[in-house]
Amino acid sequence: MASARTSSTRSPKSGSPGLSVRVGRERSSSIVKVEKVGEESLEEALDQSVYDNVNAEWVNRKGAWLIHLVLIFAGKVVIDTIPGMRQEISWTLVNLLYLGLSYLMFHYVTGIPFHSDLHGGVYDNLTLWEQIDEGAQYTPAKKWLLIMPITLFLASTHYTHYDPWLFAVNLTALILVLIPKLPAFHRYRVRFMVEDEPSGVGTPVTPNFPRSGTSTPMRQDGSIPPITVSEVASRL
Numbered sequence: 001m002a003s004a005r006t007s008s009t010r011s012p013k014s015g016s017p018g019l020s021v022r023v024g025r026e027r028s029s030s031i032v033k034v035e036k037v038g039e040e041s042l043e044e045a046l047d048q049s050v051y052d053n054v055n056a057e058w059v060n061r062k063g064a065w066l067i068h069l070v071l072i073f074a075g076k077v078v079i080d081t082i083p084g085m086r087q088e089i090s091w092t093l094v095n096l097l098y099l100g101l102s103y104l105m106f107h108y109v110t111g112i113p114f115h116s117d118l119h120g121g122v123y124d125n126l127t128l129w130e131q132i133d134e135g136a137q138y139t140p141a142k143k144w145l146l147i148m149p150i151t152l153f154l155a156s157t158h159y160t161h162y163d164p165w166l167f168a169v170n171l172t173a174l175i176l177v178l179i180p181k182l183p184a185f186h187r188y189r190v191r192f193m194v195e196d197e198p199s200g201v202g203t204p205v206t207p208n209f210p211r212s213g214t215s216t217p218m219r220q221d222g223s224i225p226p227i228t229v230s231e232v233a234s235r236l
Contacts, residue, residue, distance in 0.1 A: 033191045037125040053123065055112035056131035059141045068148050072098055088160040092170060095156040099149055099173045106145065107180040129180065130187060137183045149177050 058064055075097055079090045106129040123131055133139040153174045160166045179185060 035189055035191065036187050037189055053112065053131055053134075055114075055123070056128060056133075059132055059145070064141075065144050068098075068144075072152060088163060088166060091156040091159040092166050095152050095170050096173055098152055099177045102145075102149060103177050103180075107177070126187070127180070135186065137186070142181070146178070146181055149174055 072094060076090065076094050079085060079093050107127050110127050111124045112131070126135075129142075129145075132141055136142075153170055156170050157167055160170075
């Protein structure tokens, strides 16, 4: 795992000659990093309650639940019009398209597209799922959005005649969509290849002392004379 050096080296104003201090540390890249965004404070709750969040309130309106069934039915009809389309592939495509669009809308895009300044920017880092019902869990709207992908997965599994490969594809897509809906992952983000910020704390480097000025005795031919045990003992 590669790392980019972001530290610098400087000599102190006083101290031993050649002593240097490294400011900061090497910036390393983490393969997977889980971090929490925002803080659920009283001030944030007040900013959310000033105006209605029109970006998320539509999920509780009449017809918002029915539109899911209409889109699934329309997608199934359109895909079946493709010549040579098999029912196993058709149901798998419908399931993957619905799960993909659901993940993109509810768990990928953050913020609100209009009037974000009315709420003090508290929704800028929140997904649509986290904005629904002000972040409350297991509300009727969230239960419906949780039941729909599971029901479509069961239907696609049945109409694909429990093919193991198609079952594995559909199950993987379902898990990726259900995980962000769990309360344990509320306001948490899973990021890949994220660079860690430098700490800014000075790290001392091993002192580089100057040479003593003496050299090892050498013979005229350039070789080092051997030292016997008696010579060492006499010197001690």
